[in-house]
Amino acid sequence: MANVTLRNVRKTYPGGFEAIKGVNVDVGDGQFCVLVGPSGCGKSTLLRMVAGLETVTGGEIDIGGRIVNQIEPADRDIAMVFQNYALYPHMSVYNNMAYGLRNRGMAEAEIKTRVEEAARVLELTSMLERKPRQLSGGQRQRVAMGRAIVRQPKVFLFDEPLSNLDAKLRIAMRVEIRKLQRRLNTTSIYVTHDQLEAMTLADILVVMNGGQVEQVGNPLAIYEKPATTFVASFIGAPPMNLMATRPEEIRSQLAGSNAADAGILGIRPEDFVITDQTPAGGVALPLTVEAIERVGAETFVYGSREQEEQHVAATPGELPPGEIIVRIPGTEAPAIGAKIRVAAVRAKLHLFSADGRTRLEA
Incomplete structure (x- = not known):
């Protein structure tokens, strides 16, 4: 596990567009942090900066006491789950989950142990030999989560993982993600534009607008005492x-x-x-x-x-x-x-x- 701390983090693109404007957030060990806001508010950009997929113009990103601004994504000890699953269609569920571990040169016996444990937790054991096309949307998302789990990272990053699912399945997967996070007790940062999703998942909620943080805190505290009219109307x-x-x-x-x-x-x-x-x-x-x-x-x-x-x-x-x-x-x-x-x-x-x-x- 690890704390994630953002100190005055900024992102300016060529041409002068300021996408992230001095964000300060502290996510404690094992906490589930949700970044929520309307489309274009900068939440996915901020998550990609934590992952190392976007460069940092200013400020510091601290993961587990280590400043990672100049550290490659593969060396940050994070695992990311995307909204499009990013599964290899020609590989089985087992091989999709094992792929990253094999690339790191892990012994096959250890890979087998990790994949089977993750499959058991995610109720995928009976599906390990199936291809992604044989799975439902919810099952594919669980495979994507399993691929992240087997890495045993310090931090999970979720980029709108449920946005491609229908309403009923989103509710079910929302519950599953929260149960899984509590079970693993791994620090997690989750991006969504859905305020209901944000309220039900978060230990700590970060409401963003226009590249800035409008309010940070417990979801119910934010609902009961919004700091601005934007927060009041969005949450x-x-x-x-x-x-x-x-x-x-x-x-x-x-x-x-x-x-x-x-x-x-x-x-x-x-x-x-x-x-x-x-x-x-x-x-x-x-x-x-x-x-x-x-x-x-x-x-x-x-x-x-x-x-x-x-x-x-x-x-x-x-x-x-x-x-x-x-x-x-x-x-x-x-x-x-x-x-x-x-x-x-x-x-x-x-x-x-x-x-x-x-x-x-x-």
């Missing part, structure tokens, strides 16, 4: 409702809080209740119901506010202007077109500076 599905505190309707309800300094109010969909009452110190908003989504155990109510300028844009996937989402348990919901009032208590309010870069205590 959580549906996203947090964000609105300006300018309107007197909102500002008067926030009297006694940091509303004087806040420019943006955030409320998660599940923290609203449909009620005629305004909670003391909380916020209540009138809505017109525009759409209803019943998904079984819960229902999403989409409502509109009268003034579109009260909405605050945060990310490309944010809510349309003026729209509020309310998540309620069960299937009972108001009719489309109904006028309702929703409220949230003070403890569930999130306040941010006008530029969205600073969280304020509500």
